[in-house]
Amino acid sequence: MIIAVIDGMGGGIGGQIVNHLRQELPSHFEIYGLGTNATATSLMLKNHANKGATGESAILISTRKANVIIGPLSIVIPNSMMGEVTDKIATAIADADAFKILLPIVPENFELVGLENKPLMLLIKDAIKRLKKEFNIK
Incomplete structure (x- = not known):
């Protein structure tokens, strides 16, 4: 299972989410730290995301592979996070399966x-x- 954690700005929320996912879930779950900027991605990687990527293109591609997307509601609001969430990012996340x-x-x-x-x-x-x-995880 691939869990995409998406965050921007300072990455503090995404970093905390990744940290707690690592503590609560079995190690075979893959966590992608997807940042709207390099600082956010870096913080999620420091909190043990398996992979990290930054920017619009990375988020558009990686959300297609994800089984679960976790982040602040702002990630589906165009121009939020001081403009870091583009229209394409918001739409890709909202439309993702x-x-x-x-x-x-x-x-x-x-x-x-x-x-x-x-x-x-x-x-x-x-x-x-x-x-x-949702996924019957013990």
């Missing part, structure tokens, strides 16, 4: 209603719990 687990972290001018405001750590734990449930 992969099961998507998106953390409710959005640009400042967006508001999601009806969601419980949780700290990042709890959101990541919830995301991993959902992944395990």
Whole structure:
């Protein structure tokens, strides 16, 4: 199974997701750290992603191979992350056949209603719990 973790800007969210996936999942799961910039990719690799790639083309190609895509909701909003998420990136992720687990972290001018405001750590734990449930991972 290939899990694509997608992040941008400083990569702090993606790095934490990769770190927790590594702790919670069996080692045979492949984790791709896909960054909208080199800093984000580097941080995900430091947290033990199996592979890392940077930029629009890498994200477009790698999301086709992924079984699961995890990242902040911003990755499906064109021009978010200060413009790092291009229209093509947002569309490729939204259109991918992969099961998507998106953390409710959005640009400042967006508001999601009806969601419980949780700290990042709890959101990541919830995301991993959902992944395990969806794919019957013990």
